[in-house]
Amino acid sequence: MFTSSVITVLVCTVSSFALRNVEGTKPVLQRTVEALFMDRSHSTYPGTCKVFVASNKQAKLCRREPLLPKIIQTAKKQAISACNETFQYDRWNCSLVFNRKPRKSIFNKIYRETALVHALIAASITHAVARGCASGELTKCSCLGTFKNSSWQIKGCGDDFKYGKRVTKNFLDLKHAGNDQIGEILKQDVNIGMDSIGEQLKEVCKCHGFSGSCTTKTCWKKLSPFNSAMGLLKKHYHHAMKKKFVNYTTKRAITPKVKKKLEKGRNNLVYLQKTPNLCVSTKGRACKDRHNCATLCCGRGYVVEKKLVSSRCRCKMVNCCFVKCDTCVEEVEMFTCK
């Protein structure tokens, strides 16, 4: 079962690659995000980046920092698992295609979901790079955020988030994302993804002045775990804004009204096409509670079953880092959409 699904996914990716080769013009940004998000296998590809078929520029980046493929791999896994977990009880459950129709890929057009996935991958790479810098795995992290060119011992070092953002921008080749509307929209989505990591940074301070008082106070920003940024992205997903398709060749003069509209959408995810109705595919899906079922099952109703489920309970920490639990058997209500 699993292998067959892997094969179908592989076939899908291969076929979509083939399709793309026919199209041939998709910018690196789109190609990378799709490749990373669609490939759920752990296969290695030829070339220096290993995780996917990289462009020339990306291959160069991977060659320069040998641990980058590992970081990208981590970013990919982290993004997919966070997405699956967060959208478990939503109509779109982070699937690659809509309504289980292999031809309806979420990457065919710029849907709300496509926007989210772009933001998600960007956020995940930013996070993984910043984390790699902090753990000392990545050795080429720059000291951004400090001015004047002199050595580290003299001027100090900036924070890792800024560097993560720069690597993401370079890796996804934001500069060449395209000058058309699609390019602009995806660029904005990617920026929102990266900023969601920035917004989740937590400021921590330490006083170390005269006698330990706060005459000298140093503050820094600490990276939060990825799932809190994912929570933020889900909010963005629900508040995403649809943009009208504008043919750039016949672009009219930007009136103040239009400009205001454009400004307003600056902090939102944006997309172009409406998602097809996903109600068809929610049959048989599990839902969380009655409230969730009402939306997920699209009004068709749901089945409640009582089941005995064994779960972990009475957990204790054994040492710092291990949770040891007993197994309890409980009767739990299970909801399934009709």
Add this chain to the structure above:
Amino acid sequence: MAGTVLENLSSRKLAVLISFLLACQAICFLIGGLVAPVPANVQTILGTVCKDTSKDKNDTTKWFYVRGNGKCESIDLANVQLGHDLSEADIVFAFQMPTPREGEFFDYSRWQQNLIGVLLMDIRYHSAMEVKSHSIVTIDARLAYRNKEDPEDAWKLYKQSVETRNLDCDIDVKTEGYLYNCTTVPLFELGSLYHDYYLLNIRLPVDTKEMNTHIGHIQDIWLTVINQNGGFTQVWLSLKTAFFPCIVGLLIWFWNRIHLLQRKPVLLEEMLFALGIALCVLDMPIEYLTLHFDLPFMLLLSDVRQGFFYASLFSFWLVFSGEHMLIQEVRAKSTLRKYWRHLSAVLLGCVSLFIFDMCERGIQLRNPFYSIWVTELGTNLALSFIILAGISTGMYFMFLSYMVWQVFLNISQKRQSMPAMSSVRRLHYEGIIYRFNFLMLATLICAAMTVIGFILGQVAEGQWKWDDNIELEYTSAFFTGVYGMWNIYIIALLVLYAPSHKKWPVNENTSDTQNLSEEIEFNKMPAERSEISSLTSFITKPAVD
């Protein structure tokens, strides 16, 4: 000969001097803002989880490090289950400092002066296992060092300690997998950064049944190390190197000037001299020694030096306002004993701060992981010393403002009776009032600038930008600015309040002195007794009159 330099200086000379000092002040501020980087540098290091397979966990020759030959076998905590191949005590969190940047393996420079380590724990929320908001964590911390010329596995033990720390955690949104907001855990303070590389190994032991069982599920441990920036140290030390000889030279000049007089120095001059010495001690650039020797007591010493300086500055202000009372009862030379009540407040504050500092930073000399705030007794002790210091500061300022208020009262009384006085005496009084007002103004301006600067630093962003090329590093500018300001303040005091050579009242610069021919003979009498701005002898005269 009477009066200080200040009264006898022509207003043009005074203006030149003051503008020169102001220019020095501006230079100090700009050097900090334009040349120096931020005072402190922060590096956040994510702990690598290493597997300790050795039998003897107390072996301090076995080290776990992340980079270089013989690096440890790292494991991912999320993927391992406690089982037969991994026991509880096998987990070591390793932090190797500094982390590599820009493709180079950096090392610490001795210019970076000190190293402060703070731990942050990522504790995961589990609905099946909620964590109490207050818990105690026991940390087995071992710090090792290595130098550039050593082989990559030759880590040597620096200090080792098993410490307990308070951990307060809360959570806003109780979602599975989210993190608690936990307080930071200050771990160590090194007063000297003598070696090139440092390595911290942390274990969370479970030696007793209760130890470390209620802290929750630790997902990651982050260590933040703060050190002074080398560039800032260089600027700071150059300022000290520039100020130190000036102050020493000025002190010698001041002392000579007093000894040229035929009387003994009065209390105020002695106080001013003491203040100069305190500034000398503060300015002495002994930090140069840390570039060659391992001097872990530098943090403590700089606290003591600052404390000494503050104490003498505060005492000076007290004595200065006391000595400017225009009505004095005693004819004899006043001594410090007269101010014992006021000065005891200063002394009490300083002593309690010193004891607190000795308890914290003093003990840290032996054990850099020590913190007084961990135990209940220690916290109470530390708090009581700090509160005592606070109370005495409050008392001091009450005394000071009372005295200043009295002086002002005195002055206004004297002002009323001034028209009736002879010109000579009036001139004397005016001199005293002028001297006092000048210092009051200067002090108030300096204090206000310090406070405003401090508040601005708290409110504003670190870097101020004018255009793309000019950026001002505000924090550093504040430090060098304030440091320079108090130096200049004391330099100005030493220069302006030194006894003047000029004969009084043969002083053409003061407009009032021109038609005083008949008073000159009268003036000879007091001139024999008091050669300075001596208030004691001259001012008590009206009581006889």
